[in-house]
Amino acid sequence: MSSFRILSTESRARAGKIITPHGIIDTPSYVAVGTLGAVRGLCPADLELTGTRVIIANTYHLHLRPGEGLIERMGGLHPFMRWKGPLMTDSGGFQIFSLGAGREQGVGKIASVFPEQTGLKQRSIEGKGPLVKVGEDGVEFRSYLDGSVHFFTPEHVIEIETRLGADIILVLDECTSPLHSYGHTLSALNRTHRWALRSLEKFDELSAPSQSLFGIVQGGPYRDLREKSSTFISSLGFDGYAIGGSLGKSKEDMHRILDWTLPNLDPEKPRHLLGIGEIEDIFEVVERGIDMFDCITPSLMARTGTLFNRRSKRFRINILNSAFREDLSPIEEGCACYTCMNYTKAYLRHLFMAKELLAPRLAAIHNHYFVEALMKDIRSAIRQGGFSRLKRDWLG
Amino acid sequence: MSSFRILSTESRARAGKIITPHGIIDTPSYVAVGTLGAVRGLCPADLELTGTRVIIANTYHLHLRPGEGLIERMGGLHPFMRWKGPLMTDSGGFQIFSLGAGREQGVGKIASVFPEQTGLKQRSIEGKGPLVKVGEDGVEFRSYLDGSVHFFTPEHVIEIETRLGADIILVLDECTSPLHSYGHTLSALNRTHRWALRSLEKFDELSAPSQSLFGIVQGGPYRDLREKSSTFISSLGFDGYAIGGSLGKSKEDMHRILDWTLPNLDPEKPRHLLGIGEIEDIFEVVERGIDMFDCITPSLMARTGTLFNRRSKRFRINILNSAFREDLSPIEEGCACYTCMNYTKAYLRHLFMAKELLAPRLAAIHNHYFVEALMKDIRSAIRQGGFSRLKRDWLG
Numbered sequence: 001m002s003s004f005r006i007l008s009t010e011s012r013a014r015a016g017k018i019i020t021p022h023g024i025i026d027t028p029s030y031v032a033v034g035t036l037g038a039v040r041g042l043c044p045a046d047l048e049l050t051g052t053r054v055i056i057a058n059t060y061h062l063h064l065r066p067g068e069g070l071i072e073r074m075g076g077l078h079p080f081m082r083w084k085g086p087l088m089t090d091s092g093g094f095q096i097f098s099l100g101a102g103r104e105q106g107v108g109k110i111a112s113v114f115p116e117q118t119g120l121k122q123r124s125i126e127g128k129g130p131l132v133k134v135g136e137d138g139v140e141f142r143s144y145l146d147g148s149v150h151f152f153t154p155e156h157v158i159e160i161e162t163r164l165g166a167d168i169i170l171v172l173d174e175c176t177s178p179l180h181s182y183g184h185t186l187s188a189l190n191r192t193h194r195w196a197l198r199s200l201e202k203f204d205e206l207s208a209p210s211q212s213l214f215g216i217v218q219g220g221p222y223r224d225l226r227e228k229s230s231t232f233i234s235s236l237g238f239d240g241y242a243i244g245g246s247l248g249k250s251k252e253d254m255h256r257i258l259d260w261t262l263p264n265l266d267p268e269k270p271r272h273l274l275g276i277g278e279i280e281d282i283f284e285v286v287e288r289g290i291d292m293f294d295c296i297t298p299s300l301m302a303r304t305g306t307l308f309n310r311r312s313k314r315f316r317i318n319i320l321n322s323a324f325r326e327d328l329s330p331i332e333e334g335c336a337c338y339t340c341m342n343y344t345k346a347y348l349r350h351l352f353m354a355k356e357l358l359a360p361r362l363a364a365i366h367n368h369y370f371v372e373a374l375m376k377d378i379r380s381a382i383r384q385g386g387f388s389r390l391k392r393d394w395l396g
Numbered sequence: 397m398s399s400f401r402i403l404s405t406e407s408r409a410r411a412g413k414i415i416t417p418h419g420i421i422d423t424p425s426y427v428a429v430g431t432l433g434a435v436r437g438l439c440p441a442d443l444e445l446t447g448t449r450v451i452i453a454n455t456y457h458l459h460l461r462p463g464e465g466l467i468e469r470m471g472g473l474h475p476f477m478r479w480k481g482p483l484m485t486d487s488g489g490f491q492i493f494s495l496g497a498g499r500e501q502g503v504g505k506i507a508s509v510f511p512e513q514t515g516l517k518q519r520s521i522e523g524k525g526p527l528v529k530v531g532e533d534g535v536e537f538r539s540y541l542d543g544s545v546h547f548f549t550p551e552h553v554i555e556i557e558t559r560l561g562a563d564i565i566l567v568l569d570e571c572t573s574p575l576h577s578y579g580h581t582l583s584a585l586n587r588t589h590r591w592a593l594r595s596l597e598k599f600d601e602l603s604a605p606s607q608s609l610f611g612i613v614q615g616g617p618y619r620d621l622r623e624k625s626s627t628f629i630s631s632l633g634f635d636g637y638a639i640g641g642s643l644g645k646s647k648e649d650m651h652r653i654l655d656w657t658l659p660n661l662d663p664e665k666p667r668h669l670l671g672i673g674e675i676e677d678i679f680e681v682v683e684r685g686i687d688m689f690d691c692i693t694p695s696l697m698a699r700t701g702t703l704f705n706r707r708s709k710r711f712r713i714n715i716l717n718s719a720f721r722e723d724l725s726p727i728e729e730g731c732a733c734y735t736c737m738n739y740t741k742a743y744l745r746h747l748f749m750a751k752e753l754l755a756p757r758l759a760a761i762h763n764h765y766f767v768e769a770l771m772k773d774i775r776s777a778i779r780q781g782g783f784s785r786l787k788r789d790w791l792g
Binding site for chain 2: 036037038039040041042043044045065066070073074080081082303325326328338342343344346347349350351353354356357358360361362
């Protein structure tokens with residue numbers, strides 16, 4: 001099991017460490033996304049060079065392909081993907097529901113996260129009835145890969161995650177979209193709470209001593225539901241908490257939701273925010289007391305040649321811009337990542353223009369390094385009481 | 397300028413070294429293909445781990461994108477692509493003509509080498525007249541990227557290659573396809589010879605003391621033309637030779653062509669074979685006295701999950717084969733490459749099935765390592781008089 005210690009606080013921001021069986025996660029920490037057991041284009045040696053400390057994989061995706069049985073026979077997710085550091089697995093609740101309700105409403109995040117796979121496979125499962133049917137016992141869904149029908153209960157998900165063997169695992173929740181009504185969100189919330197109890201029971205029964213189980217807070221954009229959910233989930237004795245579901249329609253919504261949620265969670269336990277991305281967001285959520293967050297943005301941006309740069313608008317440049325055609329400087333002056341230490345913008349732009357396979361990899365190295373370096377600065381700032389100044393320096 | 401020393405011979409096979417301004421190439425050597433200034437998916441650090449010693453880039457492609465001007469302003473191809481070892485540039489004669497005559501006859505190799513680019517761009521330049529017009533002065537061609545018209549003379553190519561700054565550069569030649577008549581092949585050969593003289597003259601005028609210039613032997617599948625061309629090109633004082641153009645329609649044709657060609661070349665100079673690939677071919681051409689060859693196969697195979705394995709049919713496996721679904725062994729038992737030292741076939745198959753960006757990279761590392769390890773074995777075998785035994789061990 002992992003343990004958590006808070007070393008310093010500055011207002012609501014916290015700097016600490018999670019001690020896992022596979023090493024220490026200094027918090028606040030970015031969690032790199034390795035949905036299918038690999039961070040896009042980067043091998044573990046690359047990830048170490050970027051300062052990546054912890055990776056989150058996805059139970060839903062790994063169950064569908066290659067299956068937890070194979071991964072278990074290989075000794076679990078750590079040896080499977082050759083990652084020696086801390087690992088998390090998300091339950092896949094978000095993915096199941098974003099392929100169902102989210103898609104019906106046209107708001108699923110999944111389509112932007114895996115455009116190729118979903119774009120390709122959606123056609124092949126059309127006309128086969130609804131993708132997702134949720135009931136008290138669990139959720140039935142069709143594989144986005146081959147249309148085959150699967151049924152997940154909260155217990156089943158815990159069992160899969162135990163077999164995958166990540167250090168921190170998440171319960172199955174029923175996700176709602178920002179377009180769901182108060183009534184629907186309430187009933188999904190109540191079910192998520194009942195599922196939380198069943199998950200805990202199953203987790204205790206399986207007694208996987210090296211793993212920690214995080215509960216998930218739901219409640220959509222509704223204040224009383226977020227308050228109710230955080231209070232309830234905090235009372236159950238989870239090892240930590242994830243804030244899930246819709247975070248509203250704007251940044252202000254997200255800030256409000258965190259303000260309603262975090263004060264009700266046991267302050268001694270780590271809090272993970274599922275899926276945020278912008279640099280501005282990182283400062284805002286850390287300021288409110290978030291200890292970890294995962295984010296596909298550094299990988300996604302890298303694929304299209306969008307690169308983090310502190311001095312640019314929204315902290316990013318598009319390397320395909322013709323302004324960089326003859327630019328002999330690195331992506332970011334002073335950046336110590338492998339890419340910036342070795343390559344010019346002009347060469348990177350050339351690789352992207354030529355669709356060379358090396359391009360997204362060099363970009364991913366930079367983007368991950370950039371976020372990890374920022375997190376390191378944020379952690380020292382909190383320890384020295386300089387977080388709010390650092391935030392001002394960055395965001396103005 | 398580079399120098400060449402032969403250390404041992406076994407029958408016609410030679411083991412030696414080419415000492416270039418950027419390090420030593422032990423021969424016989426595989427030359428990795430980095431057409432656009434990058435070997436597919438691999439950075440220089442990866443390449444060093446695979447044992448790659450020398451890379452060949454392409455003047456035609458680099459002229460079109462990003463242009464030799466930019467590369468020259470960045471200090472040349474070495475700093476541009478961050479490769480510290482020996483570099484070659486092919487003239488692009490093959491590419492120009494395979495986009496013209498080769499395409500008209502449906503036999504150009506280019507379509508399989510760059511299916512995306514050519515497939516995509518071919519449409520946009522349709523109906524704009526012939527792609528290639530060759531005259532005594534040089535060759536006019538349309539860019540496969542945007543249809544713009546370019547004109548290469550032999551002198552122009554030497555000038556571009558001087559600006560790119562590779563250690564070994566190749567003259568412009570007029571390539572023929574296996575379907576060209578004797579008459580056409582003869583007249584292309586005569587022009588290639590006149591262009592060789594002009595190239596040498598231009599090279600002397602530019603006096604780039606660090607560069608070596610290789611002539612190219614043509615002659616298609618015709619014995620007297622190959623004999624004529626090799627004798628003539630050998631008489632001109634080039635620093636080395638490349639064997640270009642069509643090598644016939646079968647492996648036997650290729651062997652015959654080499655047998656007609658190599659005896660007429662100055663034995664003190666290195667001989668490069670342009671574009672061969674199979675493991676069997678490597679033994680056959682080295683046996684006949686080839687010192688270097690370039691080959692896109694390890695990269696191309698890696699893209700589709702085809703991996704070298706000594707104990708399999710044609711020395712390759714397709715990792716997508718369902719037989720490997722649960723295979724916990726490395727691609728090749730005993731292989732010391734990064735991929736085999738770290739990953740199972742089951743994980744690699746999973747990455748390929750999931751179209752993870754990491755997949756072709758790990759595959760490319762193995763495939764390049766495999767060929768480099770074979771070349772190392774071939775070199776020691778020649779030095780110890782055991783090449784023919786090694787060839788038997790491999791090919792039976």
